[in-house]
Amino acid sequence: MTRQWPSIIMLWLIGVLAAAQFARMAVVAPLMRTTLGLTLSQAGWLISLLEVGGALFGFVAGLALARVSVHRFLLLGLAILAGTGLVEAIATGATTLFVARAAEGIGYLFVVIAAPTAIAATASDAIRPRALALWSTFVPVGIAAGAAVSGFLLTVTSMRGTALVWVSLVVASGVLVARFRIAGSAIHAIRLPAPAAWVSTFGFGLYTIFISALTMLLPSFLIEQAGATMGQSALSAACASLGVLPATAAAMLVMRNDRMSARRSATIAAVSLLAAVPFVLALYRIDGLALLTRAALAVLAVTVSGLVPPIVFARLPQLAGATTPDDPRIATANGLITQFGAGGALIGPPLGGLIVGWSGWSGLGVAASLLLIAMLAAFVLAEMIGAGAARLSVGYAAPK
Template sequence: MIRTWLNIVALWLIGVLAAAQLPKIAVLAPVLRETFHLSLAQAGLLVSLLEIGGAVFGIAAGLALGRFGGRRFLVSGLAVLLVTSVVEALAPTVGVLFAARAIEGVGYVLVVIAAPTMIVAIAPDRIRGQALVLWSTFVPVGVAVGSGVTGLAVAATSPKGAMLLWAVLCALGLFAASRQARGTRSEARMTWPAPAAVVLTFGFGLFTVFVCALTMLLPSFLTEQAGASLSGASLATGLVSLTALPASAIAMRILHAAGADPRRAVVATVVPALLAGALVSVFVFHPAVVASGAAAVSVVAGLASLLGGIASPMVFARLPSLAGATGSDDPRIAAANGLLTQFGAGGALIGPPLGGLVVGRWGWQGLGVCVAVLAVAMLAAILAAERMGRAGAESPEADMAPSRP
């Protein structure tokens, strides 16, 4: 069991490394805007271009994963992340920078589809739900790590030095990925997940719009509106993202206590969490909070992230069951992970530039209202998916162990 958990944690860390590539550009956005004369919306697009691969190829990659093997996807993805980090560090023009960032998204999608599918395959029934809840933290933890490491690296070296540091870390991740088990391939006909999983993953897409609009623009807000330094803003953003850890611990505890029937626990948890998160989000950029300083803004943003983060792990833990999977090697799991990545990447791709446009049109307070609306929409999607899953459950096989942590 210890060896199994070590493999699960290694896959999670690889996912964290991939997700850390998202905020590295967000932290450097003030410098890049000055160097390449970018608008806030253009800078937001550059941040979110990492998600272009998932937004375009997520479901296709999920369907193809079973035939090519998880480790091959993992190694290829990390190799792409390594090369593009070097190109970004040396980019002579804004066109090269944007192109490298878009290609980097292909590496990202390969990693984030392969890793959770491999976790489902290696985790025994009794710990699969807990393993998936752990995996659900890879983006916020990656954002925290990426923000903190990039900020420290810039302070110690330069923006170019920070980019090259990530290339070195990707090389280490590539070595770790090559040590993973090959994983199985399947010649089975690729199968689409059940409709409930489609609605659930759409809800996760709304969550990524929520999170990315909030956290990816937070460094710019803290430096331009709240008087924070670049390193201070990056540290604050990292701490906000780290609220995913206690949030996931809460979700894991709730799912564990729910036992064999987690549906009721999911509904009872996400309703108050997301409604409260929506209310708090309205005040993140409120003048009264801003007047109290950057620390106050970070605390309110962290609370909104914490409340939304309690609901997010529920999506990952419930996905195999709501996809209609009947075993850990069911191709609907890989397809559902691909769909999750497609919607999640699409949300992350839309989030920062949408946030920039909202700020330009209605100001920073308008962004807080937008985030609140997204939280309520996510709640509606999760409740609809659970209702569809309950209606479509025709046998005990529909309730897989992953949904019974």
């Protein structure tokens, strides 16, 4: 059983490497604005284009994965990441850079669908929930690692050198993947996930709207409302983003030696999301709070609500109706959660900005709290649908 963890951690690290490309571009964006004459808006789009592939083609890619081996899909994604990263490193014009970044989003999409599908097929029943809970952390860990590594590299080499180091890391990971047999490589049929997975992944999309609006707009909020400096606001946002890590550790502890049942997962989601509401309302609606207090409230809101993503990923194979570890419904469900998650990440910050423009920061607090309630409704409904389906058929997916 323990021999499965090295492969699972390798797949998780590949996801972390892919997610690091968000922060890599964010860190070098100010230099690109100078060298290529990009506007602030263009720089923002250059960063977020990595999610366009998932937002547009996540579910389609999940269907395609059901017809292509997971191993090949993962290698293809890494090859696209390496190739587009190389083009970005040598690009001298904005048009080339934007086209390469959009294509890079397709490689990112392939990796983040194939890797969790392989994890689900690799892990035994006893550790699968914890393995998928670990996978749920790949984005915040990747962003933190990408920012730290890119910032260091820029102090010792050029912008092009930094990009080439990342390309080298992607190529090395591709060589590593090519040398290992990846589980779940014999998927030949297309099967749609069960209705419960659609509802659950929609709820996850609501979560990404909530979390991206909160964390991405937090620096602006702290500067305007708490007099924070740029450095203080950036540090606060980073700490808030990493708040999901202790939550994931707690979720994995709860899952230890116990497959997550429908009742248990719904109960944890209810406690987590309802407990986050007071922190969100206090963050945005109480005047006169000190910077440290507001930053702590943001971290607490992310940490408490952060119990939900690992549970969603852990429960996804069961809610999708999978009957075996390599059931094609796991691949299509991963495509679905990628589509909703990427779409939420794309619209979260601009939607939050619109709400602030209409009703101020306090309005964002109300909207974020309503999102938490809507998430809870979606997750509870998904578990009810899944439990009903489980009573009709007993198999791998049946909740206890």
